[in-house]
Amino acid sequence: MAHIPFGASIDPHGYLESMVKHGYVHGEDNVVEYYTQDVGGGNSFSKAKPQVFRVGDLVDVQVSFVVVELRQQMFKMVPVLHTIALVDGNFTQMARRKRQGSGATSANSVQTTLKRRVGYGTITREQEKKGHTMQLDG
Secondary structure (H helix, E strand, O other): OOOOOOOOOOOOOOOOHHHHHHOOOOOHHHOOEEEEEOOOOOOOEEEOOHHHOOOOOEEEEEEEEEEEEEEOOEEEEEEEEEEEEEEEOHHHHHHHHHHHHOOOOOOOOOOOOOOOOOOOOOOOHHHHHOOOOOOOOO
16 A cells, blocks of 8 residues: 655644654545535535634534454454535634624633543433434344
8 A cells, every 4th residue: 555645734743644654554545535515505515624624513524434354253343534524614603703702712711522421321211212222123
């Protein structure tokens, strides 16, 4: 597999590129393309830099899943990201305008992080009725 150099917008300090001498390869399968939806919507997109994406933006992603053999008869499914397209950044823009209008500056504003519950816990009957569990047929 041929090495494809990282772009300046992906690796501005060259940290990822320095990993090549340690046996790592950034190949064609690892390239992610970034797009923004053109004004007016539709199916028209333009290339973008990854810095345009913010937490809260609505995006469209294209991924594929590859099954890799780890050992004999042991496999792992690995997601491979291909493209990220910014569909709507209005929520982020409105929030930024609201922060700027309220006098908050980026130095003293606090960024909220998303919290996810990880793991499997006990599920009550009420939660099950509300659809908090995934059921598989078969």
